[in-house]
Amino acid sequence: MLFDELLIAIMKAxxxxxxxxxPFHLIKGKKSGQTIQDIGYYGLYxxxxxxxxxxxxFYDQVVExxxxxxxxxxxxxxxxxxxxxxxxxxxxxxxxxxxxxxxEQLFLNRLSLxxxxxxxxxxxxxxxxxxxxxxxIQLWVKAYLRKSNFxxxxxxxxxxxxxxxSLEEAPVTERHKMILMQRLSGLGSSGLTWExxxxxxxxxxxxxxxxxxxxxxxxxxxxxxxxxxxxxMLMEGVIQQSALTESAQRTEKLFARGFALHQIAELRQLKTxxxxxxxxxxxxxxxxxxxxxxxxxxxxxxxVAVSRKQQTKRLRDIKxxxxxxxxxxxxxxxxIR
Amino acid sequence: xxxxxxxxxxxxxxxxxxxxxxxxxxxxxxxxVIALLPTxxxxxxxxxxxxxxxxxxVLIVSPLLSLMQDQVAQLKKMGEKSVVAINSFLKPExxxxxxxxxxxxxxxxxSPEMLVQPFVKKQLQRISISLLVADEAHCISQWxxxxxxxxxxxxxxxxxxxxxxVLALTATATSKVTNEIKKYLNISNPFIYxxxxxRKNLVYDVKRFEDQxxxxxxxxxxxxxxxxxxxxxxxxxxxxxxxxxxxxNSGLSASFYHGGMDHQDRIFVQQQFQNGELxxxxxxxxxxxxxxxxxxxxxxxxxxxTSVEGYVQEVGRAGRDGKAALATLLYAxxxxxxxxxxVMDELPTVREIRExxxxxxxxxxxxxxxxxxETALRVIAYWxxxxxxEGTLLQIEELQKEKIKxxxxxxxxxxxxGCIRQYISECFDQHLLDKPENCCVNDGIDYSVFKKRVKKxxxxxxxxxxxxxxxxxxx
Numbered sequence: 146m147l148f149d150e151l152l153i154a155i156m157k158a159x160x161x162x163x164x165x166x167x168p169f170h171l172i173k174g175k176k177s178g179q180t181i182q183d184i185g186y187y188g189l190y191x192x193x194x195x196x197x198x199x200x201x202x203f204y205d206q207v208v209e210x211x212x213x214x215x216x217x218x219x220x221x222x223x224x225x226x227x228x229x230x231x232x233x234x235x236x237x238x239x240x241x242x243x244x245x246x247x248x249e250q251l252f253l254n255r256l257s258l259x260x261x262x263x264x265x266x267x268x269x270x271x272x273x274x275x276x277x278x279x280x281x282i283q284l285w286v287k288a289y290l291r292k293s294n295f296x297x298x299x300x301x302x303x304x305x306x307x308x309x310x311s312l313e314e315a316p317v318t319e320r321h322k323m324i325l326m327q328r329l330s331g332l333g334s335s336g337l338t339w340e341x342x343x344x345x346x347x348x349x350x351x352x353x354x355x356x357x358x359x360x361x362x363x364x365x366x367x368x369x370x371x372x373x374x375x376x377x378m379l380m381e382g383v384i385q386q387s388a389l390t391e392s393a394q395r396t397e398k399l400f401a402r403g404f405a406l407h408q409i410a411e412l413r414q415l416k417t418x419x420x421x422x423x424x425x426x427x428x429x430x431x432x433x434x435x436x437x438x439x440x441x442x443x444x445x446x447x448x449v450a451v452s453r454k455q456q457t458k459r460l461r462d463i464k465x466x467x468x469x470x471x472x473x474x475x476x477x478x479x480x481i482r
Numbered sequence: 483x484x485x486x487x488x489x490x491x492x493x494x495x496x497x498x499x500x501x502x503x504x505x506x507x508x509x510x511x512x513x514x515v516i517a518l519l520p521t522x523x524x525x526x527x528x529x530x531x532x533x534x535x536x537x538x539x540v541l542i543v544s545p546l547l548s549l550m551q552d553q554v555a556q557l558k559k560m561g562e563k564s565v566v567a568i569n570s571f572l573k574p575e576x577x578x579x580x581x582x583x584x585x586x587x588x589x590x591x592x593s594p595e596m597l598v599q600p601f602v603k604k605q606l607q608r609i610s611i612s613l614l615v616a617d618e619a620h621c622i623s624q625w626x627x628x629x630x631x632x633x634x635x636x637x638x639x640x641x642x643x644x645x646x647x648v649l650a651l652t653a654t655a656t657s658k659v660t661n662e663i664k665k666y667l668n669i670s671n672p673f674i675y676x677x678x679x680x681r682k683n684l685v686y687d688v689k690r691f692e693d694q695x696x697x698x699x700x701x702x703x704x705x706x707x708x709x710x711x712x713x714x715x716x717x718x719x720x721x722x723x724x725x726x727x728x729x730x731n732s733g734l735s736a737s738f739y740h741g742g743m744d745h746q747d748r749i750f751v752q753q754q755f756q757n758g759e760l761x762x763x764x765x766x767x768x769x770x771x772x773x774x775x776x777x778x779x780x781x782x783x784x785x786x787x788t789s790v791e792g793y794v795q796e797v798g799r800a801g802r803d804g805k806a807a808l809a810t811l812l813y814a815x816x817x818x819x820x821x822x823x824x825v826m827d828e829l830p831t832v833r834e835i836r837e838x839x840x841x842x843x844x845x846x847x848x849x850x851x852x853x854x855x856e857t858a859l860r861v862i863a864y865w866x867x868x869x870x871x872e873g874t875l876l877q878i879e880e881l882q883k884e885k886i887k888x889x890x891x892x893x894x895x896x897x898x899x900g901c902i903r904q905y906i907s908e909c910f911d912q913h914l915l916d917k918p919e920n921c922c923v924n925d926g927i928d929y930s931v932f933k934k935r936v937k938k939x940x941x942x943x944x945x946x947x948x949x950x951x952x953x954x955x956x957x
Contacts (some may be wrong), residue, residue, distance in 0.1 A: 198744070264954050272559060274756070276749055281573070307954045309948065322947035324680055326747075331954035335754040338737065338747040344730075345943075 146238045146359060147349040149207055151192060153216065154235045156224045158187040162459045165224055169204045172196050174247055176390045177477075178422025184243065185429035185480050186458050193242035195358050196351075197250075203351060234273060238318055239363035248383045249361040254279070255379050257329055257336070258286040259304070263332030267301040307373040315363040320346065324353050325360045389430055396423035406439075421473045428480040436481055440474050442479045444445035485531070492534055493560055499524045500675045505649075506531055509613065512742065514648045514672040516619070518665055521653045521679060521798040526553060528564070529615045529649055533588050538610030539807045541589045541646075545621045547571070547628045549771050550591050553617075556774075557589060564588035568596050585609035594632035597639055602907070606639070611646050615782045619650035620791070622666050623659040631864030637666050648672075650914040654679075654791040679794060679910045683801045684809055686902040686922040691814040701784065701812070702723070702732050709933040710761035712780030713769065715787065715796055717824055725764040725784060739765035759941075770796060776803040779932065783811045788828065790895065790909045806920060806931045813896045825885045830858035830878055838862045839871045851881070901925055 146154075155168040163183065170180045174194025184193055211217040216230040236239045251274070258277045265273045276284060293300050312322055322344065330336040339350040346353065367382070389397065399409045410417045428434045436445065444467070451466045452458060463475050465466075485506060498506075505517045505528045519525050533540045544550040547569055554567045566580055566587045584590065584605055596602050612777060614636075621630040640646075650663050650672075662745070664672060680764050691697040705712070714729075716722040719740040726738035740749045753784055754760040756775055767787075781800045787793040793811075801807025830838075834854045838845050845863065848854040854862075865874040892908055898905055902922035907914040920928050944950040 168502070195663070260954055267955065274555065274559070274753060275745075276753065278555060278749070280567075301955055302957065305951065305957070309951060312947070319947060326944075326947045326950035326954070329950075329954055330753065333757060333759075334950075334953050335757055335759055336746070336750045338750050339744065340747075341737065391765065 146236050146240065146355060148349065148355050149211060149216075150236055151195070151206060151355060152211065153226070153233060154238075155189060155192055156226055157231065157235065158189055159183065160226050160231070161220075161223050162210075162457065163224060164222065165208060167224075168192075169199070169201065173199055174242070178419070178425060178441065181390065181393075181422070181426050182429065182476060182480055190243035191238055191240040194245075194247040195240055195242045195355060197247040199351075201272075204350040207351065222298055227325060239315075239359050239366070241317060241334075241356060241362045241366070242385060245362055246385060248385070249358060249365065251282075252365060252379050252383050253357075254282045254329070255286055255289070258282060258381075259289065260308075261330045262290060262295065263301040263304060266296060267298055268332050269330055273332075276336060292373065300312055300379075304375050307375045311367050311373040311376055312364055314367045315360065317360050317363045321360040323357050324356045325364075389426060392419075393426045396420055397427055400424075400427075403464065421476070425473075425476050425480045433480065436477060438479075439477055444470055444474060445478045445481070448475055452479060486566055488534060489527075489531060492531065493785070499527070502527050502674055507674050508673040508675070509647070509649055510535060514669040515667070515675065516650045516652075516660060516669075517675045517677075518652055518655050518660070518679075519675075519677045520679060521795055523677065525617075525651045525653070526556070528651060529613060530557070530589075531558075532613060536612035538612035538615045539585065539587055539590050540615060541606070542589060542615040542617055543594055543597060543633075543636055544591055544617045545633050546593060546618070546771070547593065549618065552584045552771060554591055554661060562589065562744075565591070569592040569593045569950050570596060581605050591674055594630070594635050596818060598635045603639060603642055607642055612727050614640075614643065614646045614648050614953075616648065616650040616663070616667060618652060619663050619667075620652040620655045623655075623662040629861070631861055634666055634864070637668060640668055654795055656791075656909070676912070678907075678915070679912055680903060680907055680914060681798065682800065682918045683804055683806050684797060685806060685920050685927055686906075687808055687810040687927055688902070688923050689810060689812050690896070691812065693814055693816075694731065697784070697812050697814045698725075698728060701782065702728060704782075704810075705729060705734055705762055706732065707935055709935045710753060710780065711758070711775065711778050712762050712782060713799065714762060714764040714782045714794075715769075715776060716764055716766060717785035717820055719766055721784065722764045722766050726762075727763065727783075729762055734762060735760050736762035736764060737771040739763050741766065741768040762907075767792060767796065770799050773799065775799075777805070778802070779805075781807070781809050785824075786811070786817050786889075786892050786896070786913075788814065788821065788825050788885070788892070789905060790891045791888075793892065793895075794906060794910075808839050808927075808929075808932055811896060818893060821889055825889045826882070828857075829882055829885065830854075830862050832875060832878075834858045835862055835871070835874055835878060838866060839874070842866075899924055 150167055150171070155171060159167060166185065170177065171183065171189055171192055172195055174197050184190055208217070213439050215227055218225050235310055254277045258275060261273065261276050264330065265271070278284065290294070293304070295301070315322070324342055327337045327342045327345070337345070339354055342353045343350045365380065368380060371377050395413065396409055399412065405464065406418060410420045413420070428436060447467050448463060448470055451463050455462060457463065457467070458479055460472055460475050464472065466472065467475070485503065485908035486497065489498065500523065501517065502517050502524060505515055508515045509532045511529065517525070517528055526901055529540050529542065542553070544553060550567055550569060554565055557565050561570065564587050566584075566589070568580065568590065572580070585608070621633045622636070623629060627667065632810055645668070648667055648669050650667060650669075652663075655663070660674065664670075689700060691700065701714070714725055717726055719742050722738045722740050726736050737751050737754065739748060751760070751763060752773055755763050778800045781797045783793070783796070787796060797809035800809060837848055837854055838859060841848055845854070845859055849856050849859055862874065869877065895902060895905060901924055903916065903917060904914045917925070920931060944953050
């Protein structure tokens with residue numbers, strides 16, 4: 146998936162209902178209430194946090210390009226796609242951002258240092274500058290290598306075989322896999338910068354970055370099946386056990402102990418609106434979420450009915466038709482599965 | 483001879499480089515030392531070796547995170563295991579472990595801002611510190627080209643640690659700066675070792691052009707003819723990127739480097755350059771630290787640097803192998819304009835100072851909102867805690883004048899008729915004793931010692947991901 150295809154895919158889902166900067170927050174993985182809720186409302190799970198370090202100026206450039214190519218039309222408030230964009234095909238993607246949450250970077254950092262070490266040691270070079278200089282990763286990789294008897298040439302061969310076989314299975318293009326390999330370093334072959342990789346494929350740096358994430362997500366799906374034990378180990382701590390943000394998890398615990406919304410806000414010294422965001426997040430993730438203390442069954446039905454009939458998830462539009470509901474109640478109702 | 487034996491048995495070097503022995507001997511005698519050693523002369527050995535003879539830990543204050551990381555990596559590469567780096571990026575769980583065993587480390591690296599945290603102070607008081615090293619000590623000087631306000635805080639900790647023995651290291655310092663180092667670190671009668679600034683194997687060249695177009699044309703031709711590796715310093719990130727593109731488009735192996743890049747990309751460029759996969763790096767002044775390449779043949783300044791100190795440090799990255807290297811400064815009509823804006827860019831503006839003083843409680847918000855630059859805030863915050871608004875405004879005005887003076891010195895460098903080598907030495911209050919044959923543009927340069935570019939066979943680029951993997955992990 147190319148970067149502008151990613152934007153169009155997200156924009157299609159939220160067309161005329163969200164602002165032009167909302168896809169940016171989603172791609173960056175912003176953990177705000179709005180972004181997290183939208184993932185549930187609009188089914189944007191694959192795209193969350195796929196590029197945590199995306200810079201606004203680059204995003205803006207691509208958006209400008211969409212206007213220039215007649216895919217977006219001027220609208221002061223919201224994203225407004227043209228028919229050209231709306232009828233375009235959304236390519237299938239291997240992205241699974243909601244699951245990996247940007248942690249593919251952890252996997253890649255470990256992999257980079259392991260490959261670099263094997264590359265040098267197997268060619269009898271014992272001293273080199275590590276390509277990853279975070280202490281945490283270095284210690285992890287050291288422990289990993291010690292377990293695998295890494296000075297033995299057979300260890301390198303075994304690792305390489307599992308890497309090759311598992312990546313082969315990943316359902317992405319050969320180009321995807323090449324781009325990922327270009328990010329790895331070894332003796333005499335340093336990793337390439339995004340600019341260099343982009344130039345070698347006639348793509349943009351953003352495109353090759355997205356390709357890399359897509360490859361990693363696809364590959365990690367294969368590795369998770371545990372048929373490649375030498376790589377499965379690299380997944381340690383990559384997948385978060387809970388789908389919730391950490392802060393929402395804390396709110397969940399207090400709620401389970403019987404605290405009310407305003408009490409939780411007080412205890413945690415957070416704004417009520419923040420805690421409300423957490424409840425919306427809980428509702429989104431937990432099919433058994435008990436909303437009765439926030440929302441009557443009738444009100445819930447009323448909100449859902451309006452949303453369905455008007456084909457909208459814009460809070461303002463719903464509020465007009467169901468004025469007795471608070472914005473929080475509307476958000477909650479829309480999040481409930 | 484004992485020291486040489488230790489040097490060999492510990493690090494495998496059979497002899498000291500100039501200055502190292504003198505400094506180490508004084509340190510071992512228990513004297514405070516200020517050592518001025520040019521870049522690439524093995525400054526860190528001056529505390530590394532004593533660390534093996536002193537009873538307590540060596541505490542190294544390092545002003546830049548990237549520098550600290552590099553030094554730690556270098557020490558580990560040399561086989562030192564007892565090394566720890568304390569900076570704000572440490573995780574809580576790691577910190578606990580470090581605190582409980584702090585006294586056992588031979589080398590403790592620390593950033594100035596961590597140094598003054600109450601908890602950290604207490605931990606440092608608990609252990610025995612044999613030597614405090616102020617690395618890049620010129621950063622302590624507000625007149626210097628690289629002032630870091632946090633660095634002055636070393637002074638705050640000195641009494642708490644019972645005035646430990648101090649070793650101040652720097653590559654560039656005028657006598658004014660040396661005096662400030664003495665004053666702020668509170669060291670009386672230090673042994674001062676000054677290595678001549680001048681590097682005999684560096685040849686200084688200046689090229690003047692009518693306009694920018696002519697300049698870029700010359701650069702393309704020059705790098706096409708000359709054997710690298712080399713660095714092209716540009717004034718801005720954008721310019722660095724553009725120059726790299728220009729060189730790449732004319733078929734050269736070049737890339738850019740600046741502080742705004744992805745962290746991993748920066749490491750890749752460094753390693754490609756180090757491994758000889760890349761001949762030219764076009765960069766801002768962010769490139770250099772942590773680059774340990776002995777055979778850099780050319781340093782080209784595409785734009786005027788902002789101070790002679792900065793210039794000397796940058797050209798000093800060339801020719802560390804002792805062989806001839808060429809430093810070329812390019813100048814075109816009108817370059818002063820850019821120089822002025824770069825110089826002023828390094829300082830807080832009057833508007834920024836007023837904003838910070840008006841928002842005492844949450845100055846960080848101003849940075850977030852883009853009203854005040856982060857670098858500016860650091861400087862203002864330092865003065866804010868010491869001076870009222872008017873005082874700070876005056877202070878910055880003074881700094882501005884000083885910066886302009888420094889810029890004028892650079893301007894003079896491109897216009898003088900006399901020997902450039904001599905001029906540079908004078909800027910550092912040093913007398914040039916003798917000149918090499920191949921000296922500078924004004925004394926005549928023999929270009930024949932610099933090799934013509936040999937067109938290398940084009941490296942075979944792997945065609946598929948499996949080929950690339952085979953290159954990384956050959957069977």
